[in-house]
Amino acid sequence: MKPYRLKRGDTIGIVAPAGPVDSDRLARATPFFEAMGLHVTYGATIDEWHGYLEGTDDQRVADIHHMISDTSVRAIMFARGGYGSARLADKIDYELISRHPKIIWGYSDITYMHTAIRQWTGLTTFHGPMPASDVADEAFDPLSARMFRQLFAPETLHYTEDVSPLTVLAPGEADGALVGGNVSVLASTLGTDYDIDTNGKLLLLEDIGEAPYRIDSMLNQLRLAGKLDAAAGIIVGDFADAKPTHEPSLSLEQVLADHLSDLPCPVMAGFKIGHCFPHFSVPLGARAFLSTTRKRLTIEPGVQ
Template structure:
């Protein structure tokens, strides 16, 4: 794996919108938090564009990404928001440029597609964490979510235990491997593409928002039939926000996970506050993680050098 360099106070971070359009007010509110961290903020040339449900056309969004990668003054790229659209630019992304300029890349949700493509094409560790014009802009952006940005300023081993939230064991065991995954629907959308998620021997993180139990069932079934669940060493079930069933008769979300994962050969734990939630426990994808049902912990090695 390639580990990006740590940030220093006074460094410049680039903010771009590779998916859906950004609200100016929210973007400005989020910038304030980055400045509180002692960082300078450079906005992408096209960050305020709107092209239907996209933040500019594909060429605009690619141009911003490539410009931030090539700019020697920009030490990290933190995405403004997710939504939809990153899969549209994955094939045209300059992965050699990323390899030559391995910077901190931070975001989640629709950014899962970019995390997966970049990691598998370049080996760069990237970060699953809150974004500028969505999470950072909220009045209730909490202390833990804020504190976890400190992992970008120095190598930090992250420990998630029941001190943060109650954890439920779905399958017993201990496993170690690279942390991979993210948004479930985006992971499923990689199947059959050049960027198909590789889960072999890895700790698989799953989270999502707005998906009813029957939809989660269908996506887990697709991962199962594709061999992606069986190949993983362990599974971390993150937050599934706004997942209430609207059907008159439905399985509970917990029943869905148990159906697919209770006979898993390694550890499976749920209840992690990772995803579309606050607090949002940010983690480096590609870093080595250790998952234990006995200790009820997820320990993730530093994601920077």
């Protein structure tokens, strides 16, 4: 199920299902969306603080439900990640989302929302830079900005080495629905009703601020749960600030090779997808094709 595309004059709703939002950063991001011809409205709790959360669970889920049911709102942008999306997974009205399928956009901690919504409704959602954490950043670049165009018309995406150098960890070709996102969040879904389904899928992996031993631990957990072997292919995105916290340490490259290079599916690394600039935005749930021979990832449109 693909959401309907945006058009100039549409309204987007910005809510925060996880960490609290810096209102100044959010204000700096708003003109970016207005320049695309969009109107912006905010969730009722956008200025709320509840410890490390943007308001209470009930407040945050009410914001999401309001934006979903409001027929004047054509897309939902999550303001930032942080932590807290998983606390809402069993409170979301998935039938409501099925009745009002619309664009849902974010990443990082939002991986939990992407996974739950896709697996409970079949809706394609979008892994892309968020208003308060990325669009407002001084490093926000033209390519990251252009990726929002895929919301206005069905567009097949092509990722090649024109974007960034790519490294083959395991050769081959594969196609399947693109799933995944933040590794630490994916690991936290295991054993729950929102357990990531990787069977026959192209699995995207990315993270930020995790030392190599932590990435090792999380990839090992996914391996032992059968999630890596089940995948049709693996796309290794950006692992920002993956610095050892003590020495000696394995490098990030060694950890990735240990867990991914012997898999019976194509694996390619170096994709600028994640906590990075440029940030290549992708529709999760859309069908994609990965070729290590051509060093290309092709993804079908995420909107209709």
